[in-house]
Amino acid sequence: MATIRHSLQRDVFEPSEERLIGVLYVTKHGKKKKTSFLCATINKEKPVYATIHQVKKTDKDAYKKKNSWPLRELQVVDGRDENKDTAELDLTFDRVYKWVANTTPDKHAFIQVLWKLCCRYLPKQKPQFINIPAELIEENVNLAESGDVTTSALDTVDGVLDDDDGGDYRALSEKEQMDLERLMEQCDSAVSNAEAFADQLSKDLSVLDGANIHSMMASEAQVEALMKMIDAAYSEAEKIEARLDSYDEILQHVKDSIEKMADKNTSIEQTNANNIKLLEELDRLISQLDFPRNYVKDLCEPDLNKADSLSQAIRAAELLQTVINAPIPQHLTQLQAVQDEKKRFDKLRVRFSQIVSRHLNNLFIHLGNDPGETLSLHAEQLTLPRHGSIHSELQPYTPLMHWVRNLDHRAYQHLNKTYASSISKLYERDIRLFFEEARQRISGGRRLRGSGGSSQDIPGMSGVAGKLTSQIKHGAQTLSTRTTSTGALLGVDRDQWGSELDMQERQKFDEIFERVLSELQPVCLAEQEFCIAFFNLNAAGTEKAPSSLASTPGSSGSEESSGSTITLGGNVGTPGSGIGRQVNREVRSMMGALFTTLEQQLASFINTYDRADSYCCLYIYVRLSEHVLTAEDTGSFLSTTFGSCLVQAKRNFDRFMNLQIQSIQECRVTRKKCGIIPFVTNFEEFAKTAENVFKKSERRADLDKWYVRLVMAMFEYIPKVAMDHQKTPPEVIKMENYHVLHQLMSQLKLPGMDAQKKEAKQRYQEALAAYVTQYFGRPLEKLNQFFDGVSAKVASGVKESEVGYQLAYSKQELRKVIKEYPGKEVKKGLEQLYKKVEKHLSEEGNLLQVVWRAMQEEFIRQYKLIEDLIHRCYPGAMISLEFSIEEILNYFSDIAQSH
Numbered sequence: 001m002a003t004i005r006h007s008l009q010r011d012v013f014e015p016s017e018e019r020l021i022g023v024l025y026v027t028k029h030g031k032k033k034k035t036s037f038l039c040a041t042i043n044k045e046k047p048v049y050a051t052i053h054q055v056k057k058t059d060k061d062a063y064k065k066k067n068s069w070p071l072r073e074l075q076v077v078d079g080r081d082e083n084k085d086t087a088e089l090d091l092t093f094d095r096v097y098k099w100v101a102n103t104t105p106d107k108h109a110f111i112q113v114l115w116k117l118c119c120r121y122l123p124k125q126k127p128q129f130i131n132i133p134a135e136l137i138e139e140n141v142n143l144a145e146s147g148d149v150t151t152s153a154l155d156t157v158d159g160v161l162d163d164d165d166g167g168d169y170r171a172l173s174e175k176e177q178m179d180l181e182r183l184m185e186q187c188d189s190a191v192s193n194a195e196a197f198a199d200q201l202s203k204d205l206s207v208l209d210g211a212n213i214h215s216m217m218a219s220e221a222q223v224e225a226l227m228k229m230i231d232a233a234y235s236e237a238e239k240i241e242a243r244l245d246s247y248d249e250i251l252q253h254v255k256d257s258i259e260k261m262a263d264k265n266t267s268i269e270q271t272n273a274n275n276i277k278l279l280e281e282l283d284r285l286i287s288q289l290d291f292p293r294n295y296v297k298d299l300c301e302p303d304l305n306k307a308d309s310l311s312q313a314i315r316a317a318e319l320l321q322t323v324i325n326a327p328i329p330q331h332l333t334q335l336q337a338v339q340d341e342k343k344r345f346d347k348l349r350v351r352f353s354q355i356v357s358r359h360l361n362n363l364f365i366h367l368g369n370d371p372g373e374t375l376s377l378h379a380e381q382l383t384l385p386r387h388g389s390i391h392s393e394l395q396p397y398t399p400l401m402h403w404v405r406n407l408d409h410r411a412y413q414h415l416n417k418t419y420a421s422s423i424s425k426l427y428e429r430d431i432r433l434f435f436e437e438a439r440q441r442i443s444g445g446r447r448l449r450g451s452g453g454s455s456q457d458i459p460g461m462s463g464v465a466g467k468l469t470s471q472i473k474h475g476a477q478t479l480s481t482r483t484t485s486t487g488a489l490l491g492v493d494r495d496q497w498g499s500e501l502d503m504q505e506r507q508k509f510d511e512i513f514e515r516v517l518s519e520l521q522p523v524c525l526a527e528q529e530f531c532i533a534f535f536n537l538n539a540a541g542t543e544k545a546p547s548s549l550a551s552t553p554g555s556s557g558s559e560e561s562s563g564s565t566i567t568l569g570g571n572v573g574t575p576g577s578g579i580g581r582q583v584n585r586e587v588r589s590m591m592g593a594l595f596t597t598l599e600q601q602l603a604s605f606i607n608t609y610d611r612a613d614s615y616c617c618l619y620i621y622v623r624l625s626e627h628v629l630t631a632e633d634t635g636s637f638l639s640t641t642f643g644s645c646l647v648q649a650k651r652n653f654d655r656f657m658n659l660q661i662q663s664i665q666e667c668r669v670t671r672k673k674c675g676i677i678p679f680v681t682n683f684e685e686f687a688k689t690a691e692n693v694f695k696k697s698e699r700r701a702d703l704d705k706w707y708v709r710l711v712m713a714m715f716e717y718i719p720k721v722a723m724d725h726q727k728t729p730p731e732v733i734k735m736e737n738y739h740v741l742h743q744l745m746s747q748l749k750l751p752g753m754d755a756q757k758k759e760a761k762q763r764y765q766e767a768l769a770a771y772v773t774q775y776f777g778r779p780l781e782k783l784n785q786f787f788d789g790v791s792a793k794v795a796s797g798v799k800e801s802e803v804g805y806q807l808a809y810s811k812q813e814l815r816k817v818i819k820e821y822p823g824k825e826v827k828k829g830l831e832q833l834y835k836k837v838e839k840h841l842s843e844e845g846n847l848l849q850v851v852w853r854a855m856q857e858e859f860i861r862q863y864k865l866i867e868d869l870i871h872r873c874y875p876g877a878m879i880s881l882e883f884s885i886e887e888i889l890n891y892f893s894d895i896a897q898s899h
Contacts, residue, residue, distance in 0.1 A: 022113030026099035079132040288326035299352040353408040368422025384519040391530045420593035489663035490679035524638035591637030618693040621653040674728040675842030731771035738764035776855045803873040823883035856892040
């Protein structure tokens with residue numbers, strides 16, 4: 001235990017300048033593994049005070065303070081049982097701490113240390129010592145009861161402290177160390193034999209004591225005088241001690257008073273701090289609810305038609321909104337004054353909201369009845385009227401509308417509906433007149449109001465214009481119900497096409513349609529921006545607009561089949577300050593209520609010209625795609641409207657293309673000579689028109705895909721038409737149509753069609769070769785049969801030089817066969833063949849000379865083959881055909897020139 005005491009003093013209390021008085025090894029009650037030390041210490045500096053520490057040993061074998069309590073906070077020392085030895089010990093500070101000592105004697109020793117420290121440093125405020133054996137504190141208790149604590153008890157405590165102090169380890173000073181070394185040098189056995197060294201020191205000490213006694217006895221008189229002086233000094237010391245005790249008692253009372261004053265001062269400071277915080281909270285609450293009385297009149301009696309009164313009312317309304325929405329803590333809202341102010345503010349809110357709602361409601365109705373700017377029928381450019389004047393007139397009321405939205409949602413909803421219903425009448429009228437004027441400009445005449453109020457057309461309208469007017473009178477159906485009539489279909493002869501617009505009229509439609517879309521955009525976006533700003537429509541958050549709309553273009557002939565996806569791209573944002581802002585559902589709903597007939601009018605306009613001319617669907621699809629892809633705000637009402645029309649336009653485009661494929665599949669040629677099939681002939685005009693429309697369009701890829709499908713359909717159905725035709729040989733039909741189709745693709749330079757162009761050329765060449773083989777045949781048939789036998793003999797193993805010795809293939813037999821084919825007979829047969837070829841081929845195909853040349857090359861090839869076999873199998877026989885290659889060339893040339 002001494003070692004532990006020394007370690008604690010050195011490692012724990014020496015750095016904090018404390019002296020260890022008592023140590024007790026303890027464990028927590030019921031937890032034997034959690035050990036610690038209770039240490040009683042006093043500080044080395046003045047004023048001296050005692051402290052109790054709980055010290056624990058860490059995992060690194062080091063001691064560390066866990067808890068510390070000043071001795072004056074000790075309230076109860078409980079030994080648990082004064083009649084039975086127990087190691088349990090309870091100390092009460094801020095709460096009860098229960099420990100179990102290592103042994104009972106150690107516990108008793110520590111309790112005595114605590115008692116003596118309390119007597120020394122807490123004479124008037126000692127804690128309670130209960131359940132402790134009487135003998136441990138009996139003597140001290142008696143002294144305390146007799147009132148003589150200041151002398152005997154303090155002497156006892158000093159003795160304990162002196163013992164503890166003497167028991168502490170103290171290092172030798174330098175002088176003591178030098179004296180010890182000198183003494184050890186005088187004795188040789190000081191290190192090797194410590195016992196002998198100690199005996200020697202005892203003997204020397206005895207000798208010195210004896211010498212001292214003899215010296216003292218020799219001076220007895222001096223000793224007696226010294227004793228008297230000591231007695232006198234002792235008497236004086238007792239007087240001083242008594243006086244010091246009285247001073248100490250007085251100081252103890254002063255100490256208690258000072259401690260009480262310190263506690264009272266702390267309480268006063270806390271009270272002042274609380275008062276300051278309360279004052280600050282009240283100041284903040286008053287400032288949050290402060291609403292000057294002069295603003296009440298601005299809210300209750302405002303003249304919203306005057307700019308000055310309007311600005312004052314706006315300032316008062318903003319301040320009212322601030323005090324209503326002030327962030328007051330929940331516990332302060334229970335105050336009666338706060339509740340009274342809230343009620344007053346709510347009355348002002350209701351009163352002012354009624355005034356603002358009534359004024360704006362009347363203003364909306366008035367603006368909706370105002371004719372304003374109207375459509376000019378004689379303007380050079382087709383223009384949709386703007387309503388910027390309405391926006392300018394309403395703009396000063398924007399803060400009030402925001403205020404109503406925040407504080408009176410019901411009134412806000414009513415104003416929202418009133419504005420939409422009033423202004424939508426203007427847009428409905430303007431859009432209806434705008435589309436009527438667009439139809440008139442496309443038709444070539446303008447409809448003017450006559451004196452009788454009926455519509456009259458300017459004379460000179462074309463037949464197509466009359467047709468369009470008739471369709472308009474019957475009413476345009478929606479895009480989804482459109483069915484293309486027999487118009488410009490590839491598989492139909494051109495003379496069977498219905499009345500279609502010419503290229504100039506289509507170009508005019510394209511220009512007007514582009515103007516229509518371009519005029520709608522600024523008007524709708526301006527109204528959208530105004531509604532967002534005026535009605536604060538983005539205050540509730542935004543949602544991402546749909547990024548793509550898909551249609552179902554197809555691989556089959558069905559109208560509902562699909563092909564590609566329509567993606568709505570472009571830079572997201574709106575003009576001006578609204579760049580980069582997404583549009584939420586509330587904005588689109590508002591715009592839908594304002595432009596109730598826009599989508600219907602646009603669909604009717606598109607449907608009218610889609611019915612009038614089948615090629616209009618190409619222009620419509622391209623123009624709508626351009627506006628959707630370059631839209632500045634993909635989530636706007638107009639973009640959504642264009643997107644819906646674009647989806648249907650894509651379906652109409654795919655339906656138009658599917659009808660082209662269907663017409664190819666259903667194409668039948670009834671004329672006597674087939675010639676060029678209608679879908680091959682019509683493909684040139686179709687491709688030129690489509691190229692003109694899709695020239696710089698982002699939808700070019702869609703057209704290229706349909707080009708491939710159309711050409712592949714032609715590849716598939718040209719052989720079927722050829723097989724079904726009874727008069728013209730199939731090889732001729734395939735040869736001519738593949739040739740024309742290849743020429744068209746080469747002339748048009750359609751991108752991405754290289755594979756189809758190569759295939760068309762290959763099919764043409766195969767058909768040409770098949771026709772030449774079938775109808776040219778072998779004009780020197782008997783010669784060919786003769787040499788077929790010769791070739792068979794050579795193949796069977798007969799040498800070429802010995803073939804002439806075969807009876808059937810002798811030289812005489814060869815000469816007989818050759819005589820059957822004189823030059824005149826050959827030329828006569830070729831003339832008959834030319835007439836047959838001329839009868840088969842058509843003028844549109846322009847392949848007669850090509851076919852005739854191919855037959856010439858085939859004849860020469862057969863001629864050379866026969867000549868070669870004659871030279872190889874009948875060498876030296878001087879046998880040859882009766883006509884030469886040069887004569888063959890002359891035959892073919894003369895026949896071609898004669899026809």
